[in-house]
Amino acid sequence: MLDKNFTEVYEKFELQFFRRVFENVREREGSLSAMEAFSLEVIYLLREPTVGQFADFLSISQSNATYKVNSLIKKGYIERQNSQIDRREYHLVLSEKFMNYIGIFNNYEHTVMQRIEERFPEEDVKKFDEMLHIISHELMPECDS
Numbered sequence: 001m002l003d004k005n006f007t008e009v010y011e012k013f014e015l016q017f018f019r020r021v022f023e024n025v026r027e028r029e030g031s032l033s034a035m036e037a038f039s040l041e042v043i044y045l046l047r048e049p050t051v052g053q054f055a056d057f058l059s060i061s062q063s064n065a066t067y068k069v070n071s072l073i074k075k076g077y078i079e080r081q082n083s084q085i086d087r088r089e090y091h092l093v094l095s096e097k098f099m100n101y102i103g104i105f106n107n108y109e110h111t112v113m114q115r116i117e118e119r120f121p122e123e124d125v126k127k128f129d130e131m132l133h134i135i136s137h138e139l140m141p142e143c144d145s
Contacts, residue, residue: 016108032075032101039068040077040098048081048091077101 021037032040043054055065069092072078077098083089117125136143 013109013112020108032077036068036072036075036077040072040094040101043072043078043092044094044098048093050083050089050091054092 021034039054042058043049046053046057049057051065051069052062054069055062058065069078073080077095079093079095080090081093083091116128120128
């Protein structure tokens with residue numbers, strides 16, 4: 001039962017995410033393709049990766065990653081920022097344009113969290129929060145960047 005319920009919730013978040021992506025992906029000059037939208041999501045979730053880290057995570061070539069990154073820079077969604085440690089290396093930093101874009105997606109998550117807090121007793125919400133923390137930090141080590 002846990003598998004079924006978790007999968008159902010996860011799939012609903014996915015469906016809402018895909019709906020938002022396709023609402024915001026338009027066939028016009030300077031708009032994002034679906035692949036670019038997914039690339040932005042990966043960069044966002046990796047928290048300022050280098051191009052190499054982005055390429056490694058997706059198991060794509062450095063040149064392919066550089067091509068995708070340059071397209072996103074040209075469209076104004078990300079910027080390059082020199083590393084504080086090694087000035088030859090740079091990190092991919094999300095622009096204000098991206099932050100406006102991602103706000104559309106985070107609204108649904110926020111709505112669901114508000115509904116959880118309204119629907120369940122405070123102690124259940126705290127326990128759920130604790131469980132999510134454990135799941136994220138202990139049970140999903142493959143996803144740590």
